[in-house]
Amino acid sequence: MAWTEDRVETLSKLWADGLSASQIAKLLGGVTRNAVIGKVHRLGLSGRVKTSKPAKRAPRTTTAKTRTTAPSMPRMPRRTAIIPSPVPIEAKKLPSGEFATIMTITDHMCKWPLGDPSTSDFRFCGRSADKGDPYCKAHSQVAYQPARRRGVPSPAIAAAQKRRAIR
Numbered sequence: 001m002a003w004t005e006d007r008v009e010t011l012s013k014l015w016a017d018g019l020s021a022s023q024i025a026k027l028l029g030g031v032t033r034n035a036v037i038g039k040v041h042r043l044g045l046s047g048r049v050k051t052s053k054p055a056k057r058a059p060r061t062t063t064a065k066t067r068t069t070a071p072s073m074p075r076m077p078r079r080t081a082i083i084p085s086p087v088p089i090e091a092k093k094l095p096s097g098e099f100a101t102i103m104t105i106t107d108h109m110c111k112w113p114l115g116d117p118s119t120s121d122f123r124f125c126g127r128s129a130d131k132g133d134p135y136c137k138a139h140s141q142v143a144y145q146p147a148r149r150r151g152v153p154s155p156a157i158a159a160a161q162k163r164r165a166i167r
C-alpha cells in the first residue's frame with residue numbers, strides 16, 4: 001500500500017505519540033511493522049528510541065563459567081594458644097572454712113605447700129588429689145617439671161620425686 005500524505009501524517013503522529021511500529025502498522029492497516037519502521041527512517045522520525053521491544057541485551061550465558069573466584073571460606077576466629085598457668089594456685093578452703101594444715105590434711109588432698117611453714121599462714125593446697133598422688137592435677141604439672149625451668153622451689157620437687165620413687 002502506498003504511503004499517502006494522510007497515512008504519512010498519521011504515521012508521524014502515532015510515532016510521535018509513542019506507539020510502536022507494530023501498533024502503528026495495525027492502526028494504519030495494509031502495512032507491515034517493517035514497512036512502518038522503514039518509512040519512519042525515511043521520514044527522519046527515527047530519533048525516537050522507544051520501540052515495542054526492549055533493547056537487546058547481551059545474552060547472559062556467562063553466569064556460571066565466569067565465576068573464577070571460589071566462594072570464600074568462612075573466616076575462622078584466630079585461635080589464641082591457651083597456656084596453662086599453674087602457679088600460683090591458691091589454697092582451697094575446707095568445708096570448715098579453714099585451709100588445710102598439717103593437722104587436717106588427708107591422703108586425698110593436695111599437699112602442695114603454700115606460704116611460710118614457720119608462720120600460721122602456712123597451708124596446703126587442699127584440693128582433691130588422685131589416689132597415690134600428693135598433689136592436685138595443677139600442682140602435679142608444676143611439681144614434675146624441671147625446677148630450673150619453672151622456678152619451682154626445690155623442696156617441693158624433691159618431695160614429689162621422692163613420692164614418685166616410692167610408687
Ligand SMILES: [Zn+2]
Nearest residue numbers: 110125136139
Ligand atoms: Zn594443689
